[in-house]
Amino acid sequence: MMKTLHKKIAVFPGTFDPFTIGHMSLVNRGLTMLDEIIVAVGINEAKSQYFTLEERVDMLQNLFRNNPRVRVLSYDCLTVDLAKKCEAGFILRGIRSVNDFEYEKTIADVNRKISGVETLVLFTEPEHTHISSTIVRELLRYGRKVNQFLPTGLVLPERNEK
Template structure:
């Protein structure tokens, strides 16, 4: 059974994230969406809210589960018997960073990194950009699942 992890902060989950997870779910027997915990970063959504959003966004995919991790992703992979990391790439700038990360991870363990090019309609999409536009009152419908849009509106009015 081939198991892969799709890691990220997912603050919030976007339709671009869902697209990458769906495509990984077609390629692998099992996909674990791993939400990174970094206490030093200020997030719009709590860890539990991000996990709940991801579970809801991927509930139509029977071979996808959601978990959280702290520390090194390769340690999470070793603990869960995961052989590969699947990462979405939007642009060449993503590749520069992700290649270095993949090479470091490969140096630490035998976990491979696979790159999935982002679908063209999501090539500009980033969680930070979605939050910035939404915070400014811009329309981000179509960029995030509908229920995430509602949760973002609620979060900005807290």
């Protein structure tokens, strides 16, 4: 009897405000191990957003429009609940530092305990460890160019900042 092969699907959650070259690297590297990645744009009330949820989803849908192995959606629930809904067996996360590791390990342990969903952790490439959406947002607020921190093809909505 032949075993049914299940697609290896991961949810890659984040606020992605904005999506950086570090995020893109994680998606590209994740696709070497996974069949599909769902880039899940979450709502985080604890963070002040620069781009609206709709703008972030639109930017990412446009960025990945030619990649059938990447889906983009928004969500407002526990990441593990989204993973179950999307039949994803994994959550994809990136780690830039030791501080990230402690936080991500705790979340991964809880997620596995309450849902059985495993977390795949990829370490950020050294040349991207200094890049964060928080820093890119700050640069944007002060009118600085940020293209060097964004994936080729990501188009940011226009803002009139001072």
